[in-house]
Amino acid sequence: MNQSVWSKAMYSSSSVCLDGCTADHLSSFQPSNLDASGVSATFHKDGEIIKMLPNSAYYSSGDPASGLICSHHLELSSSGDNTAGHLPTRRLPSPAPSSYQDWNLSSGRQAKRARVENIIKGMTSSPGLYCSGVTAGQHEEVDCVQEDETVREPLDLKHSDRSGSGSTSQSRATRKQPERQQQHLRQLRTKFSHMDEATETTDSRKEEKHPTWSDSPETSPSDALTDAYSESRKYQGWKKVKLMNYFQSKPERIKLMADVLKYELSRAVSRSVDSIFKSMPLLQTHDVEPVQTDMPLQTSTCGDNKLRLSCCDAVEVPDVQTEALSLVVQKPNVDTSSKCVLQSRLKAHHRPRSPNPFSHDSALREDQLSEKNHRCLQDGHSEAAPSKFEAFDAHWSSVKVRAKVKSRSVRSPHIHTVSVDPVLLESLCLPHVKLESDSLVKNNLYMLNEGLTTNHLKKAKLMFFYTRYPSSLVLKVCFHDVQFTRCITSQLIKWFSNFREFYYIQMEKFARHALMEGAADGRRLAVGRESELFRALNMHYNKANDFQVPERFLEVAEITLREFYIAISMGKDRDPSWKKAIYKVICKLDSDVPADFKSQHTG
DNA sequence: ACGGCGCCTG
């Protein structure tokens, strides 16, 4: 049993799932060995202190079949310090097998989910609930009972024994009751054999269906969900262990109970999270029919100030944010009134073709138009004899290989996704921000836009024609229909960073091409609407070609191109930071964003 | 420490 039998450990901020650990390893787990933020944990294994970090996989290459005993869910309380610093610490390697990659793909969402779970746990339990934890050697019966009652109570009302009033405190006081323990174990068994899997979400399945060894039997998803508890045990190789032996000794039984209880807590928290996610039907349908579902929220927006539940009203957000509040722009009153008008028009919804390029209608047309335009552009230009630039373009592409990636992209409003209150997301982005339970409910009422959509992206691209370096204020003004959080702000800033990146790459590419062509004349450096450079930029920022690019952008593009041309021709590109001087020039050429961008709704 | 930016990578 000394052989390392780690299969894998997934660790989020809220839980540690150790598959294939031996009981000895896990019994050495010290709940107190958690740092205050709950982002890492240490425990004792084979004489070493294993430090576990979030978003990492831990496992050894040992034989998966050997020594597999159980799977532990070690729920981490949020208090305690890492007190084991004096022992050698080893961070286990993470060779990232395929299963890990699969998990990692959704790690972002799981991390968010884990933080939600943390919040809920913070509401439903208090730190230090686990008292002596699962330290088997020190485990006493009383501890287990105590933990049992304390943990179950707030989370599982359905199955709790609530026959008598005040039984809760009473049961805590009543410590040594073996019969009670047995009864409880029976209840747990019954419970796990009747788990209602219908409420399970895909995510929670992923979380609870532990990554397994390759020799695990192939099981269909539905099969795997018939009994999550026993099934997961099967996955860990419980069949190979004499199950009955496990119940022979009392310490083992106690450990199993602790196991079961922690698992139950994990499930309960997971369900709580699910219920929160599911308790927002408006948010879920909001994506599909933005205009329609806005209406119930909007009905009294203009008439009654006290009932401002509009999802476009950023002014009436009192105290829903803690840290990011300073980022919320105070909108002028004019905005509110104009929004009422806009919303009224939206309610009427009788605009056959909206002039607003960010409207839902135009978004729907975008695909067709872009496809048509793309074909048109290709027909008009590319079908002719390949220009010299295209040859250069191919060369440039070979020089600057920038792999096209599958776009993770922003959530499309047409995709039915589980939506979260942006304020909640804010808290997810700021794990140290704890939301009170009542404010959590309040946040739902003041929910604005759930996040940035593809239409927001489209709008941002069009804004780029005016401003390459938008200030945070401009972003907030132009995207006032989203609840501004740090995450949203960062995302918008990142978008423009990406836009600039593409912009400058194109500039450098065309400047080098012009230089190679030996075109020192200014005419060739001119950027007109028919120029290759402009068409490349237009295809990127205005794919649907339904937006009239301002003339100023052409001027700025021309200046940029010349700056690049001059710099390259002067050999400044030998300096690694030669572009910075150009950036400094270009950033001063930003224009004001038209009022339409500030007043119109993106969605 | 934090935010913003640019570069690199996937």
Add this chain to the structure above:
DNA sequence: CAGGCGCCGT
């Protein structure tokens, strides 16, 4: 397009 990282200014 997003994440990570390093740099820089505040």
